[in-house]
Amino acid sequence: MEVLTPNQKRAKFEGANQSRPAFSAEDDLLRVRDLSVTFQVGSGREASILKRINFTVAPGEIVGLLGESGSGKTTLALSLMRMLPPVARTADGSIEFHDRNLLILDARRLREVRGSEISIIYQDSDVLNPLMRVGDQIMEVLRAHKKSPSAHMRDEVYSLLAELGFTDCERIFRSYPHQLSGGQRRRIAIGQALICRPRLVIADEPTAWLDSNTSGEILTLFARFRRDYGTAFLLISHDPETLALADRALVMYAGEIVEGGPLNELFTEPKHPYLKALLQCRTFAGELDTGESRISGNRHRRFPSIPGQAPDPSASFPGCCFSNRCADRMETCDSHRPELIAISPARAVRCFKYLDGERA
Amino acid sequence: MNSPSEFVLEARNLAKTYTQGKWWQKKFHCHAIENVSFALRPHETLALVGESGCGKTTLAMCLVGLETPDSGEILVEGTSLQSLGKSERASVRREIQLIFQDSAGALNPRMSAIEIVEEPLLLRGQPRAERRESAERRMEDVGISAKWKHRLPHEFSGGQRQRLAIARALTLKPKVLILDEVFEGLDLSIQGQIANLLIDLQQAHGLSYICISHNLALAAQFADTIALMDRGRIVEKGSPEEFQRRHSLPSALTASRPEAAMSAHSGA
Numbered sequence: 032m033e034v035l036t037p038n039q040k041r042a043k044f045e046g047a048n049q050s051r052p053a054f055s056a057e058d059d060l061l062r063v064r065d066l067s068v069t070f071q072v073g074s075g076r077e078a079s080i081l082k083r084i085n086f087t088v089a090p091g092e093i094v095g096l097l098g099e100s101g102s103g104k105t106t107l108a109l110s111l112m113r114m115l116p117p118v119a120r121t122a123d124g125s126i127e128f129h130d131r132n133l134l135i136l137d138a139r140r141l142r143e144v145r146g147s148e149i150s151i152i153y154q155d156s157d158v159l160n161p162l163m164r165v166g167d168q169i170m171e172v173l174r175a176h177k178k179s180p181s182a183h184m185r186d187e188v189y190s191l192l193a194e195l196g197f198t199d200c201e202r203i204f205r206s207y208p209h210q211l212s213g214g215q216r217r218r219i220a221i222g223q224a225l226i227c228r229p230r231l232v233i234a235d236e237p238t239a240w241l242d243s244n245t246s247g248e249i250l251t252l253f254a255r256f257r258r259d260y261g262t263a264f265l266l267i268s269h270d271p272e273t274l275a276l277a278d279r280a281l282v283m284y285a286g287e288i289v290e291g292g293p294l295n296e297l298f299t300e301p302k303h304p305y306l307k308a309l310l311q312c313r314t315f316a317g318e319l320d321t322g323e324s325r326i327s328g329n330r331h332r333r334f335p336s337i338p339g340q341a342p343d344p345s346a347s348f349p350g351c352c353f354s355n356r357c358a359d360r361m362e363t364c365d366s367h368r369p370e371l372i373a374i375s376p377a378r379a380v381r382c383f384k385y386l387d388g389e390r391a
Numbered sequence: 392m393n394s395p396s397e398f399v400l401e402a403r404n405l406a407k408t409y410t411q412g413k414w415w416q417k418k419f420h421c422h423a424i425e426n427v428s429f430a431l432r433p434h435e436t437l438a439l440v441g442e443s444g445c446g447k448t449t450l451a452m453c454l455v456g457l458e459t460p461d462s463g464e465i466l467v468e469g470t471s472l473q474s475l476g477k478s479e480r481a482s483v484r485r486e487i488q489l490i491f492q493d494s495a496g497a498l499n500p501r502m503s504a505i506e507i508v509e510e511p512l513l514l515r516g517q518p519r520a521e522r523r524e525s526a527e528r529r530m531e532d533v534g535i536s537a538k539w540k541h542r543l544p545h546e547f548s549g550g551q552r553q554r555l556a557i558a559r560a561l562t563l564k565p566k567v568l569i570l571d572e573v574f575e576g577l578d579l580s581i582q583g584q585i586a587n588l589l590i591d592l593q594q595a596h597g598l599s600y601i602c603i604s605h606n607l608a609l610a611a612q613f614a615d616t617i618a619l620m621d622r623g624r625i626v627e628k629g630s631p632e633e634f635q636r637r638h639s640l641p642s643a644l645t646a647s648r649p650e651a652a653m654s655a656h657s658g659a
Contacts, residue, residue, distance in 0.1 A: 099578035099579065099580060099581075100548070100549055100578055101548070242442055242443055242605060269578060269579065270579070271579075308580065309579055309580055312579045312580050312582065312583050313579065333587055333590075334582070334583035334586040334587055334590075334612070335583050336580055336581065336582070336583025336584040336586075336587060337580035337581075337583075337584075338584070340548055340550065340551075340581070341548075
């Protein structure tokens with residue numbers, strides 16, 4: 032069995048989703064090609080955190096990025112904004128946003144893009160300045176990108192606060208972060224990202240540490256923004272449930288996209304062994320299974336899990352990154368790295384099992 | 392009513408109120424827990440389920456003695472803690488260990504793995520060789536190889552750190568382990584590993600668990616008894632099967648998931 036060249040078998044994710052708003056242009060909003068990022072670890076050694084990432088986001092599309100901790104999803108988010116820490120190096124690739132390569136944009140132009148056209152919602156909840164009223168913090172973003180009278184901006188912030196689901200905007204505007212609950216602070220941080228009506232919002236774990244009710248509200252908010260303003264979202268999460276909103280999802284493992292396709296297909300018929308195993312693990316935290324296993328008592332139960340752990344990114348390994356945890360490992364998996372194989376126009380999977388076009 | 396050995400841990404009418412406000416201000420009383428009673432049998436897993444702010448963690452703090460309840464009694468193997476002197480109470484308290492909500496934050500970043508695990512024994516004044524040996528055994532128990540004993544917490548992954556926190560809680564050979572959101576923040580593929588480990592340890596060491604969670608589905612999978620808490624009170628108690636019968640649990644469970652909450656909101 033031979034390894035296919037990337038050009039032959041690279042996935043074509045385009046055309047995957049039907050629910051794209053009608054007003055979207057044909058071409059893609061964001062096009063990431065062969066993006067590789069390495070981190071310096073120790074002296075002279077480099078760990079490759081992202082390995083040749085390829086994907087696109089169309090205007091008004093919600094793309095989910097599913098990956099567990101250490102899979103590189105936050106690095107991907109930061110590299111799209113060119114906000115990687117100094118130890119990181121973008122080794123290869125291009126990030127095209129509206130036909131501009133973000134990787135070679137100068138600082139001034141980049142500043143114009145950040146916040147107003149692409150914005151990011153950070154994973155950590157405490158990104159707010161504790162000494163500033165939250166309303167002013169949202170206005171600060173607006174002020175950085177637009178020139179209009181303060182009263183105007185204030186009105187704009189008020190209407191955004193109402194859109195974010197706050198009822199007493201007056202009080203919220205004047206509050207300091209510590210006077211708000213975690214969910215409210217999160218919504219303010221989201222407000223900062225949305226105030227300029229960007230075309231693309233990168234939401235890194237937008238619902239982490241929130242209870243299910245608040246996360247539901249936030250996801251609803253995203254859906255509404257997409258509907259009303261045609262905002263595209265890159266929704267990053269470790270939890271398949273959070274991605275329910277997405278049209279299309281990409282699954283990341285150890286710095287690679289291992290599978291991609293329309294969300295409902297991906298979750299009903301997973302192909303990659305990793306995704307299969309991961310979705311099985313959901314029975315623990317998500318669905319109650321009501322068979323004999325419950326009646327026999329919990330003491331003798333085994334919960335589904337994926338044995339082992341993700342490989343160390345600083346150690347290079349010639350084979351498939353999932354081979355050490357894979358249930359269907361073959362001989363080639365240890366020595367060759369699989370490429371993304373298109374198994375249907377909308378779907379691709381990085382696994383040798385699908386090399387011959389057969390659907391195991 | 393109960394023979395002293397029937398329950399390993401019992402709480403009777405526990406209450407804890409926090410008061411906010413300086414002397415010149417109007418006082419604000421927050422009844423964190425009110426009139427909470429439960430009993431835990433050996434080998435039993437009790438899940439305390441509730442939304443954030445319902446008093447789950449306060450209850451855990453009271454049980455391990457990090458907070459003093461305003462009223463009510465805590466009985467460990469039939470002996471009331473109130474009736475004991477200070478040193479006796481401390482030795483009884485060793486039977487109940489807590490694994491903190493944020494285990495990564497609960498490990499001292501400047502101590503090596505073995506130091507973290509052996510620290511409880513150090514406080515007990517055991518000689519070094521013995522300490523090391525039993526700490527290494529605990530580490531092996533939770534599936535962390537002894538060759539990693541000199542690593543610092545940040546060199547471990549999230550799941551491994553959780554294992555380390557479990558190992559530390561086990562060093563004093565407790566009878567009850569309180570698991571405060573142990574599955575939170577762990578990867579989906581690792582949650583099952585930790586759950587399996589906890590079940591194995593329960594069998595091997597005869598532990599009882601109090602599992603604190605806001606995820607009813609998870610509790611239903613993991614626990615023998617579920618106690619549902621709301622605003623500081625236990626409002627409902629029963630086995631997962633009973634819960635299922637009474638509430639048609641699947642619907643209650645799906646309601647606790649973001650996608651369902653989402654559709655509920657968009658419908659409203």
